[in-house]
Structures are given as C-alpha cells and as structure tokens.
Amino acid sequence: MRSLFAIALAATTLIPLSIPLPPAPALDWRPCARQSPAECATVAVPVDWHRPDGPKMSLAVARRAATDPDARIGVLLFNPGGPGSSPAQDLRDQDYYENFSPDIRKRFDIVGFDQRGTGEAYAVTCDGDLLGQQPPTVPADAGQYAKLLAYNEKLTDNCRRLSGPVFDQADTMTAARDMDAVRAALGVPTVSFLGTSYGTLLGQQYAELFPHRIRTFVLDSNMDHSLDxxxxxxxxxxxxxxxxxxxxxxxxxxxxxxxxxxxxxxxxxxxxxxxxxxxxxxxxxxxxxxxxxxxxxxxxxxxxxxxxxxxxxxxxxxxxGRPPRTAPSEPTGPGGWGAPTFHPDEAIFCADWQLTVSGFDQLTGWRAELARVASHIRRSTVAWGSLVNCLGAGIAVRNPQHALRVADAPPILLVAARHDPHTPYDWTVAVHRRISRSVLLTYDGSAHGNYGPDNPCVTAAVDHYLLSLAAPADGTRCPDIGPDAG
Structure with a gap:
C-alpha cells in the first residue's frame, strides 16, 4: 500500500451539515455488464461539496437484491478497505458476494458504491511508466531523500493532470457525504454498513456527520484517525x-x-x-x-x-536452499507500464493525514527507533510506504486527523483481531473509547478483517446484530481458530 502526507497543508474542518444534499431521483437499475448477476446504476454528486450546485460526477453503484423480498430488512452498504477499493466492482464479482452469509443475502439489498477516485469512472489514474520509476523509499542519504520528495511531487502533478478535479476532492470525509447521497438515492431513511480496514474510516466519519441515518454499523479492523x-x-x-x-x-x-x-x-x-x-x-x-x-x-x-x-x-x-512444498504466489504488478494506471492511494490517503517529517535526519531517527521496538520485522513496510510516499507530494490535507466525535448514534459494533498486524488492536480500543454506546467484539487470533465464512464466531455475532439490532455484550471475545491452511 502506498500513502500519507507531508508539507502542503490546506486543512479544513468537517464539511458543514448545512450544505444541502442534491436531489435524489430514483436509481435506474440495469443489468451489469460482464454477465454479472448484480444490477448497476449511477448516482450524481458534486465534484466539490462546498459547491453543491457546481459540476457533478457520477459514482458507480451495484446491488444484489435481497434473495427473499418478503423478508427484506433494508439496505446494507459495505466498503472492504483500501484506500482505493472498488465496492461496486467487488459486488459484481460473485466470489466477493459469497463473503456475506446466506441470511444476510436473504434479507438485505447488498449495495456497493465506488468511492470517488476509484472504480471505472472518475478514477484517479497515473502514468504507469512513471509509477515504475520510484526511487528508494528508504533513502540512504539526504540526496536520496531529496530525490524521493521530488519524485512524489512529479507523480502528483502527473496524476492530477490525468485524473482531473477528482484528484483533489478524494478525501474520506467527502466520501462520507457521497455515501449519504447514495443512501438518499436508494430512497431509505437509514442504512446498515459493514466497513473493513480503511472502510472503517468512511464509517466513522459518516457516523460523525449523519448519526441519525444509521440503522446498524459494523466497523471491522479500525483505523485510528487521531494519530500523528x-x-x-x-x-x-x-x-x-x-x-x-x-x-x-x-x-x-x-x-x-x-x-x-x-x-x-x-x-x-x-x-x-x-x-x-x-x-x-x-x-x-x-x-x-x-x-x-x-x-x-x-x-x-x-x-x-x-x-x-x-x-x-x-x-x-x-x-x-530447497524449495518448499507450497509454492509462493506470484506477485501481481500495478498494470501495463506506460499506460494510464489506476492509482487512487495517495489522492485519498494523503488528503486524510497530516504526517509531517522535518527532513532526512528525523526520518532516519524514526527508522532506527522502529527497528528497536520491532527486532524482527524492523518496521511496518506498509506504514512506512504510506508516510514516505506523501512526503513533498503537494496534496492538500482536506481531512486532517482529529479526535472522533460521534453523538446520538445507535450502538455501533466494533470488531478487532487481537494480533492484527495492519490495524492494531489498540486502534479499535481507542475508537471504542470515543464512540459512546459502541460495542467491542474481539477475535483472539491473527487476522486483518474478521467477518466472513472463515471466522464463524465473529460472523454469527455480526449477523445477529445486523438482523436483529441486538449487539453482543461489550467485551465479547471469539477464540483463536488457528492459521489458514492457505
């Protein structure tokens, strides 16, 4: 994962709730392409929510209708993370749909919308050849550090030119307003939501802006958007x-x-x-x-x-020096070099986080301290890449970190694995402290993203909450079920 921010700050506060939503005409559902069993539509939203009457863009939306219309409860939105996932595209994939349990598929219209900057329309794209020219992300000296910052700025300029205005309007708080526009277009007063990993930030910020629009919310493997x-x-x-x-x-x-x-x-x-x-x-x-x-x-x-x-x-x-019994999976590349390549990571992540570094000496000092606290892995390469790929990029922080403020929301279910390497357990504990009436469900194993057929204890608790509104007791734990056989 590439992502975070450096020195170009244009901090904004929460977008005022007084900004009116756009009209919400009935969605024109049509069969999706590629012989998918899903239905597809689009929802028009402002490019800039501070100018709701200005230019519009269309978000792709996909739906799998409840398999038992007579037992239908409502709409379940989802976002599997990223930044940069494409929920509408995921829903067109039958395999991803199977991640939801039969009872959920039976009683909910499951809906995914492509967060701005992702998907097939209005996507952030960059020149593939330029993406392949990144200098070392662990600079050996001040000269390499300067080259990395110069490259980040060059990449931003390229992506902005190829992507258009969406590049500078891709932060997650803006996406939360898009999510409510999707809700309005679906014609429902409240929604249920299942967000995983970076999708939890979308859910958290929606809960800040629209707590009265929540039916049930499940935030699995939480981000903590208050950290420096x-x-x-x-x-x-x-x-x-x-x-x-x-x-x-x-x-x-x-x-x-x-x-x-x-x-x-x-x-x-x-x-x-x-x-x-x-x-x-x-x-x-x-x-x-x-x-x-x-x-x-x-x-x-x-x-x-x-x-x-x-x-x-x-x-x-x-x-x-001998091959293992199980061959490693071949890595997949980012796309054809030289062609415009889908790459929304920095446009979203760098706009969400103000993570400043004073220079090469501070970065080197941080690296040494990380190796001290993590004697085996030395540092999280994912977090490191998130930081250094935004240094000097020139992306305005539209949605800077702040203490989460959620008031008057119904109980929100927070799920976390005790040994999650990507979204630390402490992050979900911190979110739990800041959302009154929230409920913490812990899986005592190692995983990132816990809902699904591979974890029956967590899935049963989540399903019961989504279906009945009854959350498990706060502090409930699910036992470790051991590693995946692969």
Whole structure:
C-alpha cells in the first residue's frame, strides 16, 4: 500500500451539515455488464461539496437484491478497505458476494458504491511508466531523500493532470457525504454498513456527520484517525512485531509448522542478516536475491491473512536452499507500464493525514527507533510506504486527523483481531473509547478483517446484530481458530 502526507497543508474542518444534499431521483437499475448477476446504476454528486450546485460526477453503484423480498430488512452498504477499493466492482464479482452469509443475502439489498477516485469512472489514474520509476523509499542519504520528495511531487502533478478535479476532492470525509447521497438515492431513511480496514474510516466519519441515518454499523479492523506521523508508524510497527511473535508461538507449539522444534526467531534473524549482506537467494525463483524488506513483507502478509503454514515453509526453504512444498504466489504488478494506471492511494490517503517529517535526519531517527521496538520485522513496510510516499507530494490535507466525535448514534459494533498486524488492536480500543454506546467484539487470533465464512464466531455475532439490532455484550471475545491452511 502506498500513502500519507507531508508539507502542503490546506486543512479544513468537517464539511458543514448545512450544505444541502442534491436531489435524489430514483436509481435506474440495469443489468451489469460482464454477465454479472448484480444490477448497476449511477448516482450524481458534486465534484466539490462546498459547491453543491457546481459540476457533478457520477459514482458507480451495484446491488444484489435481497434473495427473499418478503423478508427484506433494508439496505446494507459495505466498503472492504483500501484506500482505493472498488465496492461496486467487488459486488459484481460473485466470489466477493459469497463473503456475506446466506441470511444476510436473504434479507438485505447488498449495495456497493465506488468511492470517488476509484472504480471505472472518475478514477484517479497515473502514468504507469512513471509509477515504475520510484526511487528508494528508504533513502540512504539526504540526496536520496531529496530525490524521493521530488519524485512524489512529479507523480502528483502527473496524476492530477490525468485524473482531473477528482484528484483533489478524494478525501474520506467527502466520501462520507457521497455515501449519504447514495443512501438518499436508494430512497431509505437509514442504512446498515459493514466497513473493513480503511472502510472503517468512511464509517466513522459518516457516523460523525449523519448519526441519525444509521440503522446498524459494523466497523471491522479500525483505523485510528487521531494519530500523528510517529504514532502511526510506531503503533503499526509494534502490531506487526506482535503478530510475528504470535506466529513464533504457533510454530513452537504446532507440529504442522515446517520449522517446529527449531529457533525460528534465530533463523529469521540469520536470514535477515544475509539479506542485508546481499547473499540471500530464493530457491523458488532460480536464485533470485531476497531483500530485507522482502522478508519483512512476507512476515507481515502471512500474519495478515493469516497463512502461517506458508510462511514457515518459505523460511525453511530460504534457510536450507530447497524449495518448499507450497509454492509462493506470484506477485501481481500495478498494470501495463506506460499506460494510464489506476492509482487512487495517495489522492485519498494523503488528503486524510497530516504526517509531517522535518527532513532526512528525523526520518532516519524514526527508522532506527522502529527497528528497536520491532527486532524482527524492523518496521511496518506498509506504514512506512504510506508516510514516505506523501512526503513533498503537494496534496492538500482536506481531512486532517482529529479526535472522533460521534453523538446520538445507535450502538455501533466494533470488531478487532487481537494480533492484527495492519490495524492494531489498540486502534479499535481507542475508537471504542470515543464512540459512546459502541460495542467491542474481539477475535483472539491473527487476522486483518474478521467477518466472513472463515471466522464463524465473529460472523454469527455480526449477523445477529445486523438482523436483529441486538449487539453482543461489550467485551465479547471469539477464540483463536488457528492459521489458514492457505
């Protein structure tokens, strides 16, 4: 994930509620393309909500109607995260629709809308060739740091030119106003919502602006939009190290771990030292060199899924020089180089976060401190990329961090995994403290995003709340069900 901000600040407060919503004509539902079982439509919203009578843009919306119309409860909106996911496109995909349980599909119209800057229309796009020219994100000296900032500014200029005015109107608070325009166009007074990861920020900010429009809200794996740059980096790095320690504990007690009975922490350290020296190779890719960040990323994403079995086998392969039983998945690239490439990350993320760095010396000091608090993964490469890719980019922070303010909302269900490497458990605890009447449901395992068929305890609790309005008792816990076999 690329994303965050640096030195071009045009801070704004919450968009006033006095700004009127646009008219909400009935949606013209038509069959989606590609033989999808979903229906598709568009909703017109202002490009700039501070000028509601100004130019408009269309947001793609997709719907899977309740399978039992007689038992229909209402509308369930969802956002699976990002920044930069495309919920309308996700809903056209039958596989994603299956993530919702049969009872939810039976009783809700499930609706996804493409957050501005994403999807097929009004998407943030950048030149693919330029995206492939990024300098090192861990600058070795002040000169490389200056080159990184210059590149970020050049990329922003390119993306802004290719994307048009949506590039500078893509923050999440603005998207929350779009979400209410979608609700109005659907013709319902209240909505239910399931937001995951970065989608929780959309849900949190909708709850700030429109608490009276909430029926039931589930925020799974929460962002904490009150952290400064150092707090963001440190907390996500600590969470990544905690998740890796959880993996080590599993490997120590589980005979299914390929490194069971060995000192896995020592093996990882030895591999990391070889990667730093440039002598570590991957037996699955004809001796291709493995960089230190490759190890950190592998540990991070294995905890993210989680897929502990694969991580253990891959580390064993690196240590022994023999291929694992399970081949690693090939990475997917960002698109065809040289062509306009979908890339909304910075346009959204950098507009949401004011994360300033005074210069190369401070960044280097932060890196050293992160390595001290996370002796294995060294730093969260995701959080680091989020920060450095916004430094000097020249993207105005339209939606800066603030203490969450939600008043008069019905009970909101907050879900978190105790060992989530991406959205630390403490982030959801902080959000829980700031939303009165909210309910915390904890999964005692390692995962990012907990709702779905792979986690029956969490899913049953969420479904019961969505269907009946009855949230579980605050502080309810679901037991760890172990790693995904992959």
């Amino acid at each position: 740059g150092w707090g963001f980096l440190r907390s996500q790095t600590v969470a990544g190290e905690d998740a890796f320690q959880f993996f080590l504990q599993w490997c120590d007690k589980s005979s299914t771990c390929a490194l069971h009975g060995q000192d896995v922490g020592r093996i990882f350290q030895s591999l990391y030292d070889k990667a730093v020296a440039g002598t570590l190779t991957d037996p699955m890719h004809e001796g291709e060199k493995v960089a230190p960040d490759d190890l950190s990323n592998a540990a991070y994403y294995a905890d993210y899924e989680p897929n502990f079995l694969y991580l253990a086998e891959w580390l064993k392969a690196l240590d022994t």
